[in-house]
Amino acid sequence: MTKNAEATLVSQVLNGRRECYRPLVEKYQMKIYLLACSMLGNPSEAQDIAQETFLVAYKSLNQLKDQTKFGSWLFGITRNLCYSAMRRQKIKTEPIDSVAYQDIPNVVPMRPSEENGVDILSILMKRLDDLPEKYRVLLRLKYLEDYSYQEISEMLDIPVDLVRSRLFEGRRLLREDLDNVRRIANEH
Amino acid sequence: MSINEFCCYRGCCTEWEQEILLYMDHEISPDSCERVQRHLDRCDECARFYRIMDREEQLLSGRLRHQVELTTEPDIIADLVMRDIPAFQPITFSQRVKEQVSAAAFYLFDRDRRHYSLAASILICVCGLLLAMRVGNVAEVQNINIVRTGQVIPIAPKEPIFIYLDEGEFIQLPDDSVIYAMKDTYFSVNSCNMDAPESSSINEERSLQLFSGKLCIDVSPHPAKIGFSVICPNAKATVFGTQFYVSTTTGPSKTTEVGVRVGSVMVEKRGKNQVGLTILENKEMTTINSFNGVVNLRSPYPLRPDLRRLLDCFNEARRDRSARRMLPVLHLTENLKNVSKDDSMLPLPE
């Protein structure tokens, strides 16, 4: 669907034709859902946010200034909804959150024969959850759906160059622990 | 993959790392892609780096996808959203006046009297709008001046036009949109109002009714984004500046075809209790069939070759405006189209 077709649908919706909203939702629902998943890391919450995004967008559709930018506008709404959800979450979970992540390197050398990537995967997953947000969201988005840098750039509203460099840096950080674990495993 | 298969992320050929990752993400130019492939063939170190990275990324991807349950029904969000939203109320004229008046009132009764002038100007605007409405209502029934074979002919809205010439006919509408109607086409121009305010219902300002036959239409984009609709017995196509084709048949089982050369067209079902629409993009078409009161709308598929040729030819003829020269060209195309129905594919004469 071109940007023009989207603009057409938006103006139709504003003229009282609600059924014109469906193709727009269908086009963006997956991206919105996965963006929320990447930011929140919780699928059921992400689905709520995705639904809320489309409801909020519908209600404030007349505030969309450039109707060809429906997609970027939608992603902006999702990000804002996710940030407020994260703030709510933080208030709730702050006291328990102080358990630091330290134990993994000690576990692995005890069973160095464990292979087939099982341990590697759990180390990577744990590490991914602990990465700074700017890397974590980006990497999750890339792993969830093999989006192009251009698409990710639009979804997160950052330049393509930054997507490239952060993906590179993020992947390096992601494997930092793995390198240590492997070193320890080798020493044993 | 063994955990002992030691591979430091900062491998030996550090300068290749970024390239290899870009290669993995398919974000690399074809030239560089070849270069990376050649290097991977030669360098064991980098080949191993690539293999391990790719494997790890796939593991991560698989685990994350599993977590978000991408296997669930994809349209569930759309279904839930569409269940929850009400229809927008189009802003009516009286609402707009009310808004303006209340804005004026707000400024008038504001203690800060500097806003007097603003209030006054808003009131003047309102009066102007009301006046314009009155005047507009008086002059409601207006003839539409169309150009047929070089002559300006005023027609009444909804006045039927029947094309009996073998070579079809070019018709120019007051908004500069051009129609090529083929022989035996029967249609009317319902309205072609170029001065309509942007806010009024976009469907009604420029519309044709096609009772039967075939039309090629080049819609001129409207400065205020007013759409152009073609209403057929069982479908309606709305566009905002594009070149497209519509044909429709009459009878108990009606069939409408809509094809797009460039731009996009929204096609909707028409009929009692029939809701559904689709968007056609460049070089796509759709078919709408109705039978026993049920309207079926096919999802978009590639434009048929005969329609593509017809629209391409129509486009050529449109650019050079002399109708005399373009009519024979299109006449040829139409014949060609009839031939191509018999499954013989002929190239378009240059």
Ligand SMILES: [Zn+2]
């Ligand atoms: Zn190398």
